[in-house]
């Protein structure tokens with residue numbers, strides 16, 4: 446089976462039989478990338494944030510902990526995931542853009558933290574794209590990522606992405622355990638939340654969906670019980686799948702909904 450071989454409607458029907466979840470995995474609305482099904486006020490807020498795709502822009506990049514920019518206090522969310530998991534593509538889909546964030550077939554393409562302001566000036570929130578971890582990762586990228594997590598007051602949520610085609614490996618479970626250590630501070634406060642996202646669902650044969658999703662959900666929970674249940678996505682489908690839910694999730698994480 447090749448990418449894009451399902452229409453979103455049939456994908457939705459097959460994987461959830463009309464419900465909004467498979468097991469505990471969250472699925473987008475029946476109309477895939479649209480905001481149908483959300484309340485009028487939620488739609489209005491999301492339109493304001495994500496409606497004008499042209500207004501999103503790159504504001505800064507950082508190649509080391511010391512060069513992480515001070516911005517203007519807007520709430521931020523960041524992606525994590527193995528190289529090639531689809532991090533940059535997912536944010537492009539959320540922003541309704543095809544190439545604002547650079548993507549590549551070659552793992553290890555994103556090599557610094559890239560900050561994107563979202564919403565018309567002065568902006569509503571900031572999306573932070575990050576380099577991948579795993580065999581194609583580099584130790585200095587890990588140090589920079591951890592430095593960001595430790596110090597960034599604006600950080601609201603980390604999205605950790607897993608490719609549906611490959612499931613989780615040792616790097617992923619290690620990263621989930623590592624991120625979990627940040628989730629409860631000595632004072633008991635949670636500095637940010639952790640949200641799982643399953644990417645590239647279009648690469649999984651239809652009859653394998655339930656089994657694949659359930660195994661991934663269990664693997665995630667085993668390493669990070671505090672991680673929020675996965676959102677299922679495909680950036681390559683037309684329209685992209687699960688992006689409505691991503692937008693709502695980001696808006697909620699940033700306290701805008």
Ligand SMILES: Nc1nc2c(ncn2[C@@H]2O[C@H](COP(=O)(O)OP(=O)(O)OP(=O)(O)O)[C@@H](O)[C@H]2O)c(=O)[nH]1
Pocket residue numbers: 448526527528529530531532533534535547548549550551552553554555556575576577578644645646647648678679680681682
């Ligand atoms: N089939 C399929 N391919 C996807 C999807 N999302 C991204 N890709 C492809 O996966 C490859 C990697 O995508 P990127 O978005 O660059 O992945 P990344 O996680 O940012 O990768 P690094 O920056 O190298 O860590 C590209 O060839 C994308 O076109 C998807 O939902 N389905």
Ligand SMILES: [Mg+2]
Pocket residue numbers: 532533534547548554555574575
């Ligand atoms: Mg990338």
